[in-house]
Amino acid sequence: MTDPTDLPVPPADEARQALRDVRTEVAKAVVGQDAAVTGLVIALLARGHVLLEGVPGVAKTLLVRSLAAALDLTTTRVQFTPDLMPGDVTGSLVYDSRTAEFSFREGPVFTNLLLADEINRTPPKTQASLLEAMQERQVSVDGQPRPLPDPFVVCATQNPVEYEGTYPLPEAQLDRFLLKLTLPVPPREDEVTVLQRHADGFDPGDLAGAGVRAVAGPQHLAAASAAVGTVHVAPEVLGYVVDLARATRVSPSLSLGVSPRGATALLASSRAWAWLAGRAYVSPDDVKALAGATLRHRVSLRPEAELEGVTTDAVLDGVLASVPVPR
Structure with a gap:
């Protein structure tokens, strides 16, 4: 992905239209979740993080992937499990026997859109590994702060109906999320559309085949965020x-x-x-x-x-x- 600082800053009106077009692009892959798409765009504009809550199968992962594709952003998915360690998220120092030195290996948090899937299934110490990243836009390993890409947004998912084997997020971490968006089961008409798309050969793993293309980029987000401040x-x-x-x-x-x-x-x-x-x-x-x-x-x-x-x-x-x- 191109560094947004190397790109010309578009006018605010052009950035607004580009971000409105993002919603149209995401709708090519995700049906019936327009409110969630708008919420994610608002979070990007405000440089905030999002908690997505919905039962399995309502396209939470597909939503984030489609948004990243429409905005030309990098995205990484991390499946949070009980045995996930903080270093598995942030990265860690690795010993290189050839040079007899330690080097830093970046974790999946070094991305634009981090999909933290089922964040409440991992223990509190691993949940807490995201706190610095969410608040400071950096991670510290061995006492050295390492900045994260810009923009950086955490999109964390939770299942609202299954609590066995989960670790509820503490209030201090919940407060770091700008928005909590609920993804309902779509109405009948939208569900019929979903099935029709699959019957016509829609592949959730092939967003380009679904027609999703990049209609905005980091430079539009930068211009939009500056305009929001006015x-x-x-x-x-x-x-x-x-x-x-x-x-x-x-x-x-x-x-x-x-x-x-x-x-x-x-x-x-x-x-x-x-x-x-x-x-x-x-x-x-x-x-x-x-x-x-x-x-x-x-x-x-x-x-x-x-x-x-x-x-x-x-x-x-x-x-x-x-x-x-x-x-």
Whole structure:
């Protein structure tokens, strides 16, 4: 892949259109997950990481691979298992008998899109090996920091229905994910389309054969991220984001509310969505549209609320309904 710093920076409008085209390209391989595709693009714009949750077989892996192909980014898939070690992810020092010296062998984390498949199936020490990479965009081996490629985004998957033999992610690591996207089973019409494509010879391993091509690149992401930083946020909207976060902290159904980092994440995702939609300012509707995906993994239900069948999304819907919207 070409270094984005070596490429000319396109105008912001051209970058926006290119990223909109990415969604069309991904749809050539993935059917019925348009919201997840948009969420992944927003995460790339905001330089954030994504937690993908869905039952097996809803195209989580195919989604990430298709996105990487449409954006001309490198991608690596790591299957997280109970015996996976931190060095298997970050890389390690290897002794070379010919030179009698140690050399660093890069791990799969040195990529643009890291697909951390079933991240909750590996022990906490291996989960924690991603913390530095996610926060600092680097890994330290033998005391030496090694920068990761730019952009670098972790797309981690979880199975919501199988908990045996899993290690739930701690709150501190969940808070490092910008968005938590849920991938539902597609509706009947989309499922028929999926089967028709397979009947016509669609091969998930051959994205080029499916017609997926690179319509954007790192230079478009760089231009877009810079443009997102210029999106105006009125003081009233900033106050609205803070009020939403504070409302979760006093909710009787929650034992843990949204932290200030969560409020910052909601601001970042709302600005990215507003820019992608073609606006130069953030509206309260942008904040409401991204609140669920940005906050659902940053709150914890009380045990009694869980026993009553309450969900985090339902609590967040109640918070959105209770906090006054600025005019």
